Amino acid sequence: MALNQAFLTSLREMFHPSQLLTDTADCWLYSYDNSRHRAVAEAVFFAKTTQDVQTLIKQCRQYHVPLTVRGRGTGTPGGAVPLQGGVVLSLDKMDRILLLDPQNRLMKVEAGIVTQTVQNAAYEKGFFWAPDPGSSAYCAVGGNIGYNAAGPRAVKYGATRDNVLGLTAVTGAGDIIHTGGYTTKSAVGYDLTRLLIGSEGTLAIVTEAILKLHALPQKKYAFRALYKNISAAIAVVIAIMSQPYLPSALEFLDKHALKLLGFDSGGAMLLIEIDEENAKKNILAACQHEELIDIHIAKSDKAREKLWKARRELSSALRMLSPYKINEDVIVPVTALPELLKTLDELSQKYDIPIVNFGHAGNGNIHVNLLAKEAPECLQEIFEAVIALRGTLSGEHGIGLEKKPFMPFALDQSAIAIMRGIKNVFDPDNILNPGKLF
Amino acid sequence: MALNQAFLTSLREMFHPSQLLTDTADCWLYSYDNSRHRAVAEAVFFAKTTQDVQTLIKQCRQYHVPLTVRGRGTGTPGGAVPLQGGVVLSLDKMDRILLLDPQNRLMKVEAGIVTQTVQNAAYEKGFFWAPDPGSSAYCAVGGNIGYNAAGPRAVKYGATRDNVLGLTAVTGAGDIIHTGGYTTKSAVGYDLTRLLIGSEGTLAIVTEAILKLHALPQKKYAFRALYKNISAAIAVVIAIMSQPYLPSALEFLDKHALKLLGFDSGGAMLLIEIDEENAKKNILAACQHEELIDIHIAKSDKAREKLWKARRELSSALRMLSPYKINEDVIVPVTALPELLKTLDELSQKYDIPIVNFGHAGNGNIHVNLLAKEAPECLQEIFEAVIALRGTLSGEHGIGLEKKPFMPFALDQSAIAIMRGIKNVFDPDNILNPGKLF
Numbered sequence: 001m002a003l004n005q006a007f008l009t010s011l012r013e014m015f016h017p018s019q020l021l022t023d024t025a026d027c028w029l030y031s032y033d034n035s036r037h038r039a040v041a042e043a044v045f046f047a048k049t050t051q052d053v054q055t056l057i058k059q060c061r062q063y064h065v066p067l068t069v070r071g072r073g074t075g076t077p078g079g080a081v082p083l084q085g086g087v088v089l090s091l092d093k094m095d096r097i098l099l100l101d102p103q104n105r106l107m108k109v110e111a112g113i114v115t116q117t118v119q120n121a122a123y124e125k126g127f128f129w130a131p132d133p134g135s136s137a138y139c140a141v142g143g144n145i146g147y148n149a150a151g152p153r154a155v156k157y158g159a160t161r162d163n164v165l166g167l168t169a170v171t172g173a174g175d176i177i178h179t180g181g182y183t184t185k186s187a188v189g190y191d192l193t194r195l196l197i198g199s200e201g202t203l204a205i206v207t208e209a210i211l212k213l214h215a216l217p218q219k220k221y222a223f224r225a226l227y228k229n230i231s232a233a234i235a236v237v238i239a240i241m242s243q244p245y246l247p248s249a250l251e252f253l254d255k256h257a258l259k260l261l262g263f264d265s266g267g268a269m270l271l272i273e274i275d276e277e278n279a280k281k282n283i284l285a286a287c288q289h290e291e292l293i294d295i296h297i298a299k300s301d302k303a304r305e306k307l308w309k310a311r312r313e314l315s316s317a318l319r320m321l322s323p324y325k326i327n328e329d330v331i332v333p334v335t336a337l338p339e340l341l342k343t344l345d346e347l348s349q350k351y352d353i354p355i356v357n358f359g360h361a362g363n364g365n366i367h368v369n370l371l372a373k374e375a376p377e378c379l380q381e382i383f384e385a386v387i388a389l390r391g392t393l394s395g396e397h398g399i400g401l402e403k404k405p406f407m408p409f410a411l412d413q414s415a416i417a418i419m420r421g422i423k424n425v426f427d428p429d430n431i432l433n434p435g436k437l438f
Numbered sequence: 439m440a441l442n443q444a445f446l447t448s449l450r451e452m453f454h455p456s457q458l459l460t461d462t463a464d465c466w467l468y469s470y471d472n473s474r475h476r477a478v479a480e481a482v483f484f485a486k487t488t489q490d491v492q493t494l495i496k497q498c499r500q501y502h503v504p505l506t507v508r509g510r511g512t513g514t515p516g517g518a519v520p521l522q523g524g525v526v527l528s529l530d531k532m533d534r535i536l537l538l539d540p541q542n543r544l545m546k547v548e549a550g551i552v553t554q555t556v557q558n559a560a561y562e563k564g565f566f567w568a569p570d571p572g573s574s575a576y577c578a579v580g581g582n583i584g585y586n587a588a589g590p591r592a593v594k595y596g597a598t599r600d601n602v603l604g605l606t607a608v609t610g611a612g613d614i615i616h617t618g619g620y621t622t623k624s625a626v627g628y629d630l631t632r633l634l635i636g637s638e639g640t641l642a643i644v645t646e647a648i649l650k651l652h653a654l655p656q657k658k659y660a661f662r663a664l665y666k667n668i669s670a671a672i673a674v675v676i677a678i679m680s681q682p683y684l685p686s687a688l689e690f691l692d693k694h695a696l697k698l699l700g701f702d703s704g705g706a707m708l709l710i711e712i713d714e715e716n717a718k719k720n721i722l723a724a725c726q727h728e729e730l731i732d733i734h735i736a737k738s739d740k741a742r743e744k745l746w747k748a749r750r751e752l753s754s755a756l757r758m759l760s761p762y763k764i765n766e767d768v769i770v771p772v773t774a775l776p777e778l779l780k781t782l783d784e785l786s787q788k789y790d791i792p793i794v795n796f797g798h799a800g801n802g803n804i805h806v807n808l809l810a811k812e813a814p815e816c817l818q819e820i821f822e823a824v825i826a827l828r829g830t831l832s833g834e835h836g837i838g839l840e841k842k843p844f845m846p847f848a849l850d851q852s853a854i855a856i857m858r859g860i861k862n863v864f865d866p867d868n869i870l871n872p873g874k875l876f
Contacts, residue, residue: 101771103676147625148623148629150625154623171856175850181829183769183801185833185834188848189837191586192853194632195629195633241543244654365621395625396623412616414609
């Protein structure tokens with residue numbers, strides 16, 4: 001489908017040539033993300049201001065052109081794929097820090113800023129922003145907001161939704177709205193901030209965000225605990241989550257993941273980080289189990305960093321093992337982890353598909369990696385099991401295209417109808433990321 | 439306006455007589471809350487189940503009867519006043535604990551349960567629910583959810599919105615929806631949980647809630663610090679909030695509030711609670727100031743409880759001082775507190791109205807008590823100042839009737855239009871708490 005020429009002409013009249021690409025080769029580069037999906041847009045637009053976004057949306061509305069916003073394309077479920085063509089909106093040029101205010105524990109940024117840039121700036125002042133997805137070095141804050149990204153620290157500090165105070169956004173109707181604000185709480189009407197977080201670019205384009213910061217801990221302790229089998233490791237996860245102190249990370253790796261990291265023995269490992277002195281005694285005690293093989297404590301910052309580097313590299317290591325990988329990120333209550341992992345083992349055998357499991361065990365959030373090109377029936381059984389265990393489809397990756405067919409498993413029809421109604425309020429002409437979520 | 443007899447007959451056919459009161463004397467008891475407003479409903483309905491609520495809403499829709507849900511009537515801005523008559527829905531009979539699951543750090547309750555009952559049950563298992571409004575002993579969890587209630591602990595643990603994982607609710611269209619769930623994070627469509635929290639009964643009737651629990655701290659430390667003047671006390675608030683450790687409470691009292699508590703000297707006081715050992719040194723150091731008069735540490739649990747009891751009794755003590763009291767709860771970024779308090783002092787003089795200020799200084803949330811029957815111009819100037827300081831109308835009390843006229847000060851017209859659109863999606867016939875918020 002070629003774009004309406006009058007639409008393109010109107011944009012060319014309003015913006016600098018560098019803000020609009022229409023060559024197929026250029027568009028191709030913005031046509032995919034970290035899912036296996038691709039759909040080619042007819043134009044790529046680079047916004048420099050919130051007003052640019054507003055103007056673009058108004059033109060898209062007028063000419064009925066679909067608009068898909070893109071962070072840095074690191075998302076796995078396909079949310080940034082321009083399914084119906086049209087325009088891809090990049091916020092790469094909106095990457096400034098607008099305010100860094102440690103006394104009020106907040107930072108205001110443009111949505112195109114890379115997450116690590118935020119962390120570096122906050123670090124200089126003695127603070128950090130809690131979300132820490134594996135792709136922090138490349139992904140954008142806007143993408144974190146779109147998907148409600150999380151990461152290991154979420155077990156103690158929450159996900160993106162728990163760490164944003166306010167937003168500036170442009171709705172699908174072309175209206176600029178400001179949600180939330182500079183205060184740490186408020187009780188003034190409906191919470192549009194959290195509604196936009198996790199909405200995957202379907203309601204409004206977030207252009208600026210006020211981020212809630214936490215003070216850097218005085219000290220961090222990290223260690224790995226190796227167990228003979230999964231049930232021992234998961235019993236320890238439950239024991240850790242039942243005592244008073246929350247670890248700042250509680251990651252689980254199964255034996256397949258361990259092999260990728262070069263461990264030949266052991267059935268499961270926990271990687272644990274603690275950022276308060278008091279928690280050490282309790283958490284180390286909770287790690288004891290008769291099927292514990294050993295505990296290895298990172299003695300230096302460098303050793304600690306090495307531990308986490310290995311964890312971060314698991315995803316790419318998996319790609320070496322198999323050309324195909326279906327990466328799910330289901331989540332269940334922590335006490336349902338033993339049953340979930342047992343079911344995954346049974347399904348792996350039933351469908352003869354290797355499944356590698358690791359993830360944020362403290363949240364009950366497991367990255368289930370099916371080493372297969374396609375596995376629709378196995379996936380369906382996994383999601384059914386997760387729902388039966390009071391869990392849900394995604395802990396932090398989102399729905400996008402990949403998990404769209406499974407939404408009715410997780411949500412009431414009436415809740416989906418409400419969501420569709422809300423979509424229609426924000427985006428009456430359905431121009432924002434059409435074909436996603438529902 | 440008398441209720442349609444066919445409507446009443448239909449309810450009488452479907453429910454036990456004890457579930458429906460229509461005597462004027464009975465209705466009178468459910469016609470007011472802790473605001474100064476009153477409007478008499480024509481019937482009071484006591485739901486026992488979510489299905490009861492659904493049936494009631496469907497009948498209200500059919501007969502166009504307004505429906506106002508009521509917690510325990512402790513709210514101050516008038517949200518529970520049945521402005522347009524109709525039916526008041528009480529959830530007092532829905533007060534059960536459905537699940538208490540310490541291993542997953544959650545608790546599922548019916549919305550009519552009293553907040554203190556939740557705290558007592560959680561305490562038995564070594565946990566607590568973070569929201570702690572001054573009315574905890576009387577108010578209902580459903581009311582806390584309606585207003586996004588908070589309290590002193592919010593400075594460290596957040597408000598209601600930060601401490602609820604999922605909801606069961608019945609929309610104004612009569613559909614039962616389940617939002618969120620039993621997991622500590624999720625990325626599955628729009629966040630309807632947080633959207634309903636703080637929506638003041640205008641979108642849906644929340645009947646059940648899954649509450650996020652925190653482990654009880656091993657030890658608490660409480661002390662009061664008396665300063666010669668407000669500027670010293672607020673400088674210390676900013677110093678405390680700028681260092682790494684968050685106190686679990688950081689309350690401020692001005693000299694008028696101090697007098698009510700029997701302190702004849704001193705210009706301002708901070709009441710501080712710390713629930714982690716490590717924080718003591720830093721926070722006590724931050725309390726030092728050349729205009730510090732003294733620090734008094736509560737040496738026992740009993741002494742600590744006495745300190746907080748005095749704080750809790752401030753509101754009722756104020757009622758002794760003046761027959762009239764306008765109780766606002768504006769919020770600004772912490773660093774804007776000096777300017778806010780200076781402005782309040784100037785307005786007190788300008789309008790010759792005594793103003794007593796105290797509140798949750800760590801959140802920048804000040805309870806501004808105007809000892810006057812009416813003060814519309816002064817209030818308007820207060821809200822204008824708060825907005826200019828990047829704050830907002832309410833930190834935890836909500837909007838209800840009282841602050842409805844000021845909503846356009848705090849929100850964009852386009853954001854209000856979005857909120858009205860969302861209201862229409864949930865409640866197409868505008869039967870739920872009509873006339874509130876907007």
